[in-house]
Every structure is written in C-alpha cells, then in structure tokens.
C-alpha cells in the first residue's frame with residue numbers, strides 16, 4: 001500500500017468504464033447485482049481503488065458508473081470500508097472553458113456518487129487540439145484540492161513534457177499531483193518504453209496507474225486468431241492484432257501454466273512488477289475473483305524479462321489513445 005498525499009492507494013484497483021456502457025461493453029442494468037458483488041469482493045480483498053469518469057455511460061446511461069459506485073460504496077459495511085477510494089475523471093469537454101466549470105463538474109460527480117470524490121483526475125489534455133482551453137481547466141482542478149473538495153488530484157493521458165509543466169504550475173501553488181494514468185499493458189508499453197513516464201513519475205513522487213491492463217480482454221487469452229471476436233470496436237481491434245500478438249499470448253500462456261495462474265493474472269502481475277497500479281475492468285464476479293488472484297505473489301526477474309522481450313519483439317501493439325500527449 002502506497003500513500004500519495006491523503007490517499008491510501010492499494011496494489012491494484014478496479015476499472016468501471018463498462019458499468020453503464022452499452023456501446024462498447026454490452027452493459028445491461030440486469031448486471032447491477034453482479035457489479036455490486038464485484039465491488040464488495042474487491043473491497044474485501046483490499047482492491048479499494050475504483051476508477052470511473054463523468055463521461056462514463058452511454059446515452060441515457062451517462063453517469064451510471066458513478067451512480068453505481070456511489071450506491072455500492074455508501075452501503076458497504078465490510079472490511080476495508082475506510083480505504084475505499086473513488087477516483088473520477090472529469091472530461092475536458094469543449095464547453096468546459098472556465099475554472100469554475102471544473103467545480104461544477106466535480107459537484108455533478110459528487111451528486112451522482114452521493115459522497116465526495118476522493119481522487120479527481122483530468123481525463124485528458126487538450127494540448128494537442130485546443131491548447132488555449134487547458135490551463136483554465138487545470139487551474140480549476142487544483143482549486144478543488146485547495147478548497148478541500150477532494151483528497152488528491154491526478155492526471156490521465158499526459159506525457160512527460162505536459163506532466164512536468166503541470167507539475168511546476170501546481171507546485172507553485174502547493175498542490176501535489178498524486179497519480180498519472182496511462183494505457184499500460186504488455187500490449188501498450190509505449191507510455192513507459194518510449195515516453196518514459198514511469199521515470200518521470202518516480203522523480204516527481206507521482207504514482208503511475210495502468211489503465212486497460214488486459215488490453216480490453218485480449219491478454220486473458222479468450223480470443224484467438226480463429227475468432228470468435230467480440231462485437232464492434234473491440235472485434236475490429238482484435239482483427240488488427242491477430243496473428244501478430246500470438247507470440248505474446250503463447251509466452252503468457254506458458255508462464256501461466258508453470259505458475260498455475262491464469263494469463264490475466266500474469267498480465268496484471270507484470271504491471272505490478274513494473275511499479276504501476278493496474279485497474280482492470282471487471283463485469284462479473286468470476287472475472288473479479290480471477291483478477292484478485294494477481295495479488296500476493298510476484299513474477300521473477302527471468303519471467304519479467306521474457307515477457308518484456310516478447311512484447312518488444314511484436315510488430316503490432318494496441319492503438320494509443322488519441323488524447324495521449326508527449
């Protein structure tokens with residue numbers, strides 16, 4: 001457990017993008033009892049960080065992920081209740097132009113959650129397409145910390161150059177950056193291997209969070225070159241990546257077999273071994289149980305090196321988030 005400012009961050013968290021998303025993740029409100037069970041199990045096992053976003057949920061279900069998290073967190077009575085950390089991300093929508101728009105956005109999240117936000121994160125930087133918009137939003141984010149509305153502040157999809165700029169500006173007003181989240185997995189090493197974000201985070205005392213650590217489910221081994229693939233965008237991504245990623249899946253499978261673990265557990269343990277907090281999404285109790293099995297053991301140096309070697313040798317990796325800055 002690492003402490004970033006007032007936050008007690010666990011070794012692993014849980015992502016909730018799918019909770020309320022019909023389009024990409026086939027969410028159905030009939031899943032809610034299952035998601036409640038996922039939440040309870042995670043907290044009981046010390047997986048107390050839950051990542052959400054004010055843009056999560058499709059169509060009329062917008063905000064559903066925050067609402068569900070709030071319901072579950074506010075009624076949870078088991079162990080580790082005092083460690084629950086709800087981390088939301090505020091979207092840099094084009095109509096959010098002022099400092100105060102971040103205060104309103106955070107109020108909206110707190111209302112849906114029925115409690116205060118613990119960690120508030122800037123979902124993405126507008127630096128690549130609307131640089132004039134960015135500082136007002138970031139200043140508004142820091143205001144939330146100053147006013148005690150949140151315990152800590154984080155960023156998402158920022159590269160090292162932008163991160164350092166924001167770090168300096170926040171430092172000058174005494175606001176620490178607790179976390180940075182980037183797409184980081186064996187199929188998305190770019191933020192760390194090319195952009196060096198881990199090194200910069202370590203220098204600045206920022207905890208790295210790995211999102212999509214299972215590469216949207218691909219690293220669990222449940223898809224193969226012969227299909228079937230998931231529907232929609234995920235299926236499209238699968239088609240792009242197979243058979244190029246087969247050597248990595250073979251390597252994960254072999255290590256999983258020798259360790260008597262699952263491929264998902266090995267993929268998540270690799271993230272932890274790299275010093276990041278993975279936040280795998282879980283839609284079922286079975287998935288959550290399996291992912292929790294990534295805790296309490298460690299891949300050895302040889303296994304880590306073999307996974308690194310095979311990952312680096314691939315011709316293709318997951319496409320990077322278009323908002324990721326340098």
Ligand SMILES: NC(=O)c1ccc[n+]([C@@H]2O[C@H](COP(=O)([O-])OP(=O)(O)OC[C@H]3O[C@@H](n4cnc5c(N)ncnc54)[C@H](OP(=O)(O)O)[C@@H]3O)[C@@H](O)[C@H]2O)c1
Nearest residue numbers: 015016017051211212213214215216217220280281287290
């Ligand atoms: N900051 C950002 O811009 C950003 C972007 C993306 C994600 N995130 C955050 O990161 C979290 C995690 O990323 P993600 O949800 O994109 O992808 P992920 O964690 O790589 O994959 C999660 C999906 O894989 C499947 N799965 C999970 N555990 C499994 C298991 N043990 N066995 C088999 N299948 C399993 C589930 O979907 P199926 O059952 O449908 O296969 C699950 O929804 C998100 O929920 C979100 O909170 C942040």
